[in-house]
Amino acid sequence: MTTSSRAVVLEAFGEPLQMHTYDVPAPKDMAALVRVGFAGVCGTDVHLQAGRLSIPTPVVLGHEAVGRIDALGAGLTHDVLGAPLAEGDWVSWLNNIACGRCYYCLVEGRPTLCTGSRRIYGINQRADEWPHVSGGWSDYIYLQPGTVLVKLPEVASPQEAISLGCAGPTAVHGALDEVRIRPGDTVVVQGSGPVGMAAAMYAELAGARHVVVVGGPAARLETAARLGVGQAHVDIFETTDPAERARIVRAETRRGEGADVVVEATGVPAAVAEAIDLVRPDGQVSVVGQYTDHGPTPINPHLITRKNLTISGSWGFGARHYIGYVSSLPQLLDRFDLAALVTEYPLEQAESAVADVKAGSVLKAVLRIGGR
Ligand SMILES: [Zn+2]
Ligand SMILES: [Zn+2]
Missing domain, CATH: 3.40.50.720 (NAD(P)-binding Rossmann-like Domain)
Structure with a gap:
Protein backbone atom coordinates (compact mmCIF):
# COMPACT_ATOMS: atom_id res chain seq x y z
CA MET A 1 0.00 0.00 0.00
CA THR A 2 1.32 3.42 -0.90
CA THR A 3 1.09 6.21 1.60
CA SER A 4 0.46 9.66 0.23
CA SER A 5 1.37 12.95 1.83
CA ARG A 6 0.16 16.48 1.40
CA ALA A 7 3.03 18.95 1.34
CA VAL A 8 3.31 22.73 1.09
CA VAL A 9 5.65 23.55 -1.78
CA LEU A 10 7.48 26.73 -2.68
CA GLU A 11 7.43 26.53 -6.50
CA ALA A 12 8.62 30.04 -7.34
CA PHE A 13 9.89 32.99 -5.30
CA GLY A 14 7.32 35.64 -4.51
CA GLU A 15 4.46 33.37 -5.62
CA PRO A 16 1.75 31.81 -3.44
CA LEU A 17 2.65 28.46 -1.86
CA GLN A 18 1.18 25.34 -3.47
CA MET A 19 -0.25 22.20 -1.88
CA HIS A 20 0.95 19.04 -3.60
CA THR A 21 0.49 15.35 -2.90
CA TYR A 22 3.41 12.93 -3.08
CA ASP A 23 3.78 9.20 -2.73
CA VAL A 24 5.82 8.47 0.35
CA PRO A 25 8.59 5.88 0.09
CA ALA A 26 9.31 3.24 2.71
CA PRO A 27 12.51 4.08 4.60
CA LYS A 28 15.73 2.53 3.32
CA ASP A 29 18.47 1.31 5.68
CA MET A 30 19.18 3.74 8.56
CA ALA A 31 16.49 6.17 7.33
CA ALA A 32 13.18 6.98 9.03
CA LEU A 33 9.73 8.00 7.96
CA VAL A 34 8.09 10.42 10.38
CA ARG A 35 4.45 11.45 10.57
CA VAL A 36 4.77 15.18 11.22
CA GLY A 37 2.82 16.42 14.23
CA PHE A 38 3.69 20.10 14.35
CA ALA A 39 5.97 22.27 12.23
CA GLY A 40 7.18 25.78 12.93
CA VAL A 41 7.07 28.82 10.67
CA CYS A 42 9.95 31.20 11.16
CA GLY A 43 11.44 34.38 9.75
CA THR A 44 13.65 32.31 7.48
CA ASP A 45 10.53 31.02 5.71
CA VAL A 46 9.51 34.61 4.96
CA HIS A 47 12.95 35.20 3.42
CA LEU A 48 12.77 31.92 1.47
CA GLN A 49 9.41 32.71 -0.05
CA ALA A 50 10.56 36.20 -0.99
CA GLY A 51 13.62 34.75 -2.73
CA ARG A 52 16.16 36.46 -0.47
CA LEU A 53 18.18 33.27 -0.02
CA SER A 54 19.60 31.25 -2.85
CA ILE A 55 17.87 27.84 -2.76
CA PRO A 56 16.66 25.41 -5.43
CA THR A 57 12.93 25.19 -6.17
CA PRO A 58 10.54 23.50 -5.91
CA VAL A 59 11.06 22.73 -2.24
CA VAL A 60 8.78 21.43 0.52
CA LEU A 61 9.20 24.09 3.23
CA GLY A 62 9.47 23.42 6.96
CA HIS A 63 12.88 23.29 8.65
CA GLU A 64 11.63 22.88 12.21
CA ALA A 65 9.21 20.10 13.15
CA VAL A 66 8.34 17.30 15.55
CA GLY A 67 6.50 14.10 14.77
CA ARG A 68 5.97 10.42 15.46
CA ILE A 69 8.05 7.63 14.00
CA ASP A 70 5.96 5.97 11.29
CA ALA A 71 8.56 3.48 10.07
CA LEU A 72 12.22 2.81 10.76
CA GLY A 73 14.68 1.63 8.13
CA ALA A 74 16.78 -1.43 8.88
CA GLY A 75 19.58 -0.70 11.34
CA LEU A 76 18.05 2.42 12.86
CA THR A 77 17.23 1.22 16.35
CA HIS A 78 18.26 4.04 18.73
CA ASP A 79 18.23 7.82 18.83
CA VAL A 80 21.45 9.84 19.02
CA LEU A 81 21.41 9.72 22.84
CA GLY A 82 21.08 5.94 22.89
CA ALA A 83 17.37 5.63 23.65
CA PRO A 84 15.61 2.82 21.78
CA LEU A 85 13.32 3.95 18.96
CA ALA A 86 9.92 2.47 18.17
CA GLU A 87 7.05 3.30 15.87
CA GLY A 88 4.82 5.94 17.44
CA ASP A 89 7.62 7.63 19.42
CA TRP A 90 7.61 11.43 19.35
CA VAL A 91 10.91 12.65 17.96
CA SER A 92 12.64 15.70 16.63
CA TRP A 93 15.72 16.05 14.47
CA LEU A 94 18.51 18.42 13.55
CA ASN A 95 17.39 20.07 10.32
CA ASN A 96 20.69 19.72 8.55
CA ILE A 97 23.28 17.11 7.68
CA ALA A 98 26.76 18.58 7.25
CA CYS A 99 29.04 17.03 4.64
CA GLY A 100 31.49 15.59 7.18
CA ARG A 101 34.36 15.95 4.68
CA CYS A 102 35.23 19.66 4.42
CA TYR A 103 37.85 21.57 6.45
CA TYR A 104 35.29 23.04 8.89
CA CYS A 105 33.60 19.67 9.44
CA LEU A 106 36.79 17.64 9.75
CA VAL A 107 39.42 19.96 11.21
CA GLU A 108 37.66 22.72 13.09
CA GLY A 109 34.68 20.65 14.26
CA ARG A 110 32.39 23.48 13.13
CA PRO A 111 29.70 21.82 11.01
CA THR A 112 27.63 25.02 11.00
CA LEU A 113 30.37 26.47 8.77
CA CYS A 114 30.35 23.46 6.43
CA THR A 115 31.52 24.43 2.94
CA GLY A 116 30.52 21.11 1.39
CA SER A 117 27.09 19.97 0.34
CA ARG A 118 25.17 20.49 3.56
CA ARG A 119 21.63 19.13 3.21
CA ILE A 120 18.96 21.17 4.99
CA TYR A 121 15.43 19.84 5.37
CA GLY A 122 12.79 22.34 4.27
CA ILE A 123 15.37 24.60 2.65
CA ASN A 124 17.59 23.03 0.00
CA GLN A 125 16.14 19.59 -0.77
CA ARG A 126 14.31 19.55 -4.11
CA ALA A 127 10.68 18.40 -4.00
CA ASP A 128 10.84 17.07 -7.58
CA GLU A 129 13.55 14.60 -6.61
CA TRP A 130 13.33 11.45 -4.48
CA PRO A 131 12.19 11.19 -1.68
CA HIS A 132 10.15 14.39 -2.32
CA VAL A 133 8.97 14.85 1.28
CA SER A 134 12.10 16.48 2.73
CA GLY A 135 10.40 19.35 4.54
CA GLY A 136 8.25 19.57 7.64
CA TRP A 137 5.18 21.30 6.17
CA SER A 138 3.99 17.92 5.09
CA ASP A 139 2.06 14.95 6.48
CA TYR A 140 5.26 12.89 6.35
CA ILE A 141 8.96 13.65 6.22
CA TYR A 142 11.64 11.25 5.07
CA LEU A 143 14.72 11.47 7.29
CA GLN A 144 17.87 10.36 5.56
CA PRO A 145 20.67 8.27 7.09
CA GLY A 146 22.94 10.49 9.17
CA THR A 147 20.11 12.65 10.52
CA VAL A 148 20.57 13.56 14.20
CA LEU A 149 17.32 12.13 15.55
CA VAL A 150 16.27 12.46 19.18
CA LYS A 151 13.25 11.37 21.21
CA LEU A 152 11.34 14.18 22.91
CA PRO A 153 11.55 14.24 26.71
CA GLU A 154 8.35 12.82 28.17
CA VAL A 155 7.50 15.95 30.14
CA ALA A 156 7.49 18.08 26.99
CA SER A 157 4.37 18.03 24.82
CA PRO A 158 5.02 18.23 21.06
CA GLN A 159 3.53 21.76 21.06
CA GLU A 160 5.96 22.81 23.78
CA ALA A 161 8.87 21.19 21.96
CA ILE A 162 8.15 23.14 18.77
CA SER A 163 7.36 26.42 20.56
CA LEU A 164 10.81 27.93 20.15
CA GLY A 165 11.55 26.21 16.84
CA CYS A 166 15.03 26.88 15.57
CA SER A 314 27.39 32.58 15.78
CA TRP A 315 25.92 31.10 12.65
CA GLY A 316 23.00 28.70 12.93
CA PHE A 317 23.34 25.64 15.10
CA GLY A 318 24.76 22.16 15.02
CA ALA A 319 23.97 18.87 16.68
CA ARG A 320 25.41 19.88 20.06
CA HIS A 321 23.18 22.96 20.21
CA TYR A 322 20.14 21.03 19.02
CA ILE A 323 20.57 18.27 21.55
CA GLY A 324 21.21 20.95 24.19
CA TYR A 325 17.88 22.52 23.31
CA VAL A 326 15.86 19.29 23.37
CA SER A 327 17.57 18.03 26.52
CA SER A 328 16.94 21.30 28.37
CA LEU A 329 13.20 21.37 27.57
CA PRO A 330 12.33 20.01 31.04
CA GLN A 331 14.36 22.83 32.65
CA LEU A 332 12.76 25.46 30.41
CA LEU A 333 9.30 24.07 31.16
CA ASP A 334 9.97 24.23 34.91
CA ARG A 335 10.14 28.01 34.57
CA PHE A 336 8.35 29.07 31.42
CA ASP A 337 4.98 28.35 29.82
CA LEU A 338 6.38 27.66 26.35
CA ALA A 339 3.01 26.70 24.85
CA ALA A 340 1.81 30.26 25.47
CA LEU A 341 4.20 31.47 22.75
CA VAL A 342 2.42 29.50 20.05
CA THR A 343 -0.33 30.41 17.57
CA GLU A 344 -1.55 27.33 15.66
CA TYR A 345 -2.66 27.10 12.02
CA PRO A 346 -3.82 24.12 9.95
CA LEU A 347 -1.47 23.03 7.16
CA GLU A 348 -3.82 24.53 4.53
CA GLN A 349 -3.23 27.95 6.08
CA ALA A 350 0.56 27.93 5.74
CA GLU A 351 0.35 31.01 3.54
CA SER A 352 -1.42 33.09 6.19
CA ALA A 353 0.94 31.78 8.86
CA VAL A 354 3.88 33.09 6.81
CA ALA A 355 2.06 36.42 6.33
CA ASP A 356 1.48 36.74 10.09
CA VAL A 357 5.14 35.97 10.84
CA LYS A 358 6.14 38.58 8.26
CA ALA A 359 3.82 41.13 9.87
CA GLY A 360 5.11 40.25 13.33
CA SER A 361 1.53 39.78 14.54
CA VAL A 362 2.30 36.44 16.20
CA LEU A 363 5.25 35.41 18.32
CA LYS A 364 5.53 31.84 17.07
CA ALA A 365 3.40 30.41 14.28
CA VAL A 366 3.08 26.62 14.26
CA LEU A 367 1.31 24.39 11.73
CA ARG A 368 -0.72 21.64 13.38
CA ILE A 369 -0.45 18.73 10.97
CA GLY A 370 -0.80 15.31 12.58
CA GLY A 371 -1.50 16.78 16.00
CA ARG A 372 -1.70 14.52 18.97
ZN1 LIG B 1 13.76 28.69 11.48
ZN1 LIG C 1 31.36 20.08 5.71
Missing part, protein backbone atom coordinates in the same frame (compact mmCIF):
# COMPACT_ATOMS: atom_id res chain seq x y z
CA ALA A 167 15.25 29.89 17.89
CA GLY A 168 15.92 27.49 20.78
CA PRO A 169 19.10 25.87 19.45
CA THR A 170 20.15 29.19 17.90
CA ALA A 171 20.06 30.72 21.39
CA VAL A 172 21.90 27.74 22.90
CA HIS A 173 24.68 28.40 20.41
CA GLY A 174 24.76 32.20 20.69
CA ALA A 175 23.96 32.80 24.34
CA LEU A 176 25.56 29.75 26.00
CA ASP A 177 28.24 28.38 23.69
CA GLU A 178 29.95 31.49 22.32
CA VAL A 179 29.85 33.62 25.48
CA ARG A 180 30.10 32.73 29.13
CA ILE A 181 27.26 33.76 31.40
CA ARG A 182 28.24 33.46 35.06
CA PRO A 183 26.06 33.15 38.16
CA GLY A 184 24.80 36.55 39.25
CA ASP A 185 25.42 38.22 35.89
CA THR A 186 23.31 40.94 34.39
CA VAL A 187 22.45 40.04 30.80
CA VAL A 188 20.89 42.38 28.28
CA VAL A 189 19.03 40.74 25.40
CA GLN A 190 18.28 42.96 22.43
CA GLY A 191 15.22 41.69 20.57
CA SER A 192 11.98 40.11 21.75
CA GLY A 193 11.25 37.73 18.89
CA PRO A 194 11.69 33.98 19.35
CA VAL A 195 15.52 34.14 19.39
CA GLY A 196 15.54 36.99 21.92
CA MET A 197 12.98 35.22 24.11
CA ALA A 198 14.97 32.00 23.97
CA ALA A 199 18.24 33.83 24.74
CA ALA A 200 16.64 35.49 27.77
CA MET A 201 15.35 32.12 29.00
CA TYR A 202 18.75 30.48 28.61
CA ALA A 203 20.49 33.42 30.32
CA GLU A 204 18.31 32.70 33.34
CA LEU A 205 18.98 28.96 33.19
CA ALA A 206 22.69 29.77 33.05
CA GLY A 207 22.40 31.61 36.35
CA ALA A 208 22.02 35.26 35.39
CA ARG A 209 20.59 37.28 38.25
CA HIS A 210 19.02 40.00 36.16
CA VAL A 211 17.93 39.78 32.53
CA VAL A 212 16.90 42.95 30.70
CA VAL A 213 14.95 42.50 27.46
CA VAL A 214 15.20 45.46 25.08
CA GLY A 215 12.63 45.03 22.32
CA GLY A 216 9.11 45.59 21.11
CA PRO A 217 6.34 46.04 20.21
CA ALA A 218 4.64 46.36 23.59
CA ALA A 219 2.53 43.20 23.18
CA ARG A 220 5.67 41.06 22.89
CA LEU A 221 7.23 42.61 25.96
CA GLU A 222 3.98 42.06 27.85
CA THR A 223 4.08 38.37 26.85
CA ALA A 224 7.69 38.18 28.00
CA ALA A 225 6.81 39.80 31.33
CA ARG A 226 3.76 37.56 31.79
CA LEU A 227 5.83 34.43 31.18
CA GLY A 228 8.60 35.65 33.48
CA VAL A 229 11.09 36.00 30.64
CA GLY A 230 13.41 38.76 31.84
CA GLN A 231 13.03 40.90 34.95
CA ALA A 232 13.05 44.28 33.17
CA HIS A 233 11.67 45.20 29.75
CA VAL A 234 12.56 48.27 27.69
CA ASP A 235 10.30 49.17 24.76
CA ILE A 236 12.30 50.52 21.81
CA PHE A 237 9.15 51.98 20.25
CA GLU A 238 8.45 53.92 23.41
CA THR A 239 12.05 54.98 24.07
CA THR A 240 13.31 55.69 20.58
CA ASP A 241 16.45 57.62 21.55
CA PRO A 242 19.42 55.20 21.93
CA ALA A 243 21.11 57.46 24.50
CA GLU A 244 17.98 57.47 26.64
CA ARG A 245 17.67 53.68 26.23
CA ALA A 246 21.28 53.27 27.31
CA ARG A 247 20.62 55.34 30.44
CA ILE A 248 17.58 53.17 31.34
CA VAL A 249 19.44 49.92 30.67
CA ARG A 250 22.59 50.93 32.57
CA ALA A 251 20.45 51.79 35.58
CA GLU A 252 19.49 48.09 35.64
CA THR A 253 23.13 46.96 35.85
CA ARG A 254 25.57 46.69 38.74
CA ARG A 255 27.26 50.00 39.54
CA GLY A 256 25.53 51.34 36.44
CA GLU A 257 28.50 50.17 34.39
CA GLY A 258 26.64 48.14 31.80
CA ALA A 259 25.76 44.50 31.28
CA ASP A 260 28.18 41.63 31.83
CA VAL A 261 26.87 40.07 28.63
CA VAL A 262 24.79 41.53 25.79
CA VAL A 263 23.08 39.17 23.35
CA GLU A 264 22.01 40.86 20.11
CA ALA A 265 18.97 39.12 18.58
CA THR A 266 17.35 41.82 16.48
CA GLY A 267 18.58 41.60 12.89
CA VAL A 268 19.03 45.38 12.94
CA PRO A 269 22.66 46.41 12.21
CA ALA A 270 22.54 49.50 14.47
CA ALA A 271 21.76 47.24 17.44
CA VAL A 272 25.38 46.01 17.36
CA ALA A 273 26.69 49.55 17.96
CA GLU A 274 24.23 49.86 20.81
CA ALA A 275 25.35 46.52 22.26
CA ILE A 276 28.95 47.76 22.38
CA ASP A 277 27.67 50.78 24.25
CA LEU A 278 25.53 48.76 26.69
CA VAL A 279 28.16 46.23 27.77
CA ARG A 280 30.47 46.85 30.75
CA PRO A 281 34.27 46.97 30.55
CA ASP A 282 35.69 43.46 30.05
CA GLY A 283 32.19 42.34 29.01
CA GLN A 284 31.04 40.10 26.19
CA VAL A 285 28.78 40.74 23.21
CA SER A 286 27.19 37.89 21.26
CA VAL A 287 25.91 38.86 17.81
CA VAL A 288 23.23 36.31 16.95
CA GLY A 289 20.56 38.20 15.08
CA GLN A 290 22.20 39.35 11.84
CA TYR A 291 20.95 36.48 9.68
CA THR A 292 20.28 38.50 6.58
CA ASP A 293 22.79 41.03 5.27
CA HIS A 294 21.32 44.45 5.93
CA GLY A 295 24.61 46.14 5.15
CA PRO A 296 27.21 48.03 7.22
CA THR A 297 26.56 50.24 10.22
CA PRO A 298 28.71 52.82 12.03
CA ILE A 299 30.28 51.55 15.22
CA ASN A 300 32.83 53.13 17.53
CA PRO A 301 35.72 50.64 17.59
CA HIS A 302 37.47 52.69 20.27
CA LEU A 303 34.95 51.27 22.75
CA ILE A 304 35.97 47.71 21.84
CA THR A 305 39.60 48.46 22.67
CA ARG A 306 39.09 50.74 25.64
CA LYS A 307 36.56 48.42 27.28
CA ASN A 308 38.59 45.30 26.43
CA LEU A 309 35.51 43.68 24.91
CA THR A 310 34.98 40.21 23.54
CA ILE A 311 32.60 40.19 20.57
CA SER A 312 31.52 36.93 19.02
CA GLY A 313 29.26 35.83 16.21
